[in-house]
Amino acid sequence: QVQLVESGGGLVQAGGSLRLSCAASGRTFSSYAMGWFRQAPGKERKFVAAISWSGSTTYYADSVKGRFTSSRDNAKNTVYLQMNSLKPEDTAVYYCAASVLTIPTMIAAPDYWGQGTQVTVSS
Numbered sequence: 001q002v003q004l005v006e007s008g009g010g011l012v013q014a015g016g017s018l019r020l021s022c023a024a025s026g027r028t029f030s031s032y033a034m035g036w037f038r039q040a041p042g043k044e045r046k047f048v049a050a051i052s053w054s055g056s057t058t059y060y061a062d063s064v065k066g067r068f069t070s071s072r073d074n075a076k077n078t079v080y081l082q083m084n085s086l087k088p089e090d091t092a093v094y095y096c097a098a099s100v101l102t103i104p105t106m107i108a109a110p111d112y113w114g115q116g117t118q119v120t121v122s123s
Contacts, residue, residue, distance in 0.1 A: 002026045002112045004096045009117030012086055016121070020081040022096030022114055030074035033099045033106040036081045038092035038119075045095065049081060050103045059103060064090075086121045093118050 008020040022034070035050035049070040050059045058070050067086075072079040079096065096114035099106030 004114035006114045006117040011120045017084045024077045029077040033103045034079040035097045040092040088123045
């Protein structure tokens, strides 16, 4: 079992930045593909970013490319999402996710989810 705990959400003005963290339990964290999803009120949960187990490969949704960056520190069992140039449409609950398999598998059907952290961007 893997437990994921997000932190770092909050209220920020448009154009500002936030960094989300996701701390994972388990000694096999370094072998997991990790990712971020978000769900805005009344909308479906959508993929935001993914990072391979080594951190060498990342994928981003078109809506966040060039603004968001995912990274990980396997020594700290933590994955990060640096969010810059935030827009009001980025407002959502952000979820951390993990897969024991590949990034495509993680995007399609993660094995584990965090509880989410609220990000609110004011205009």
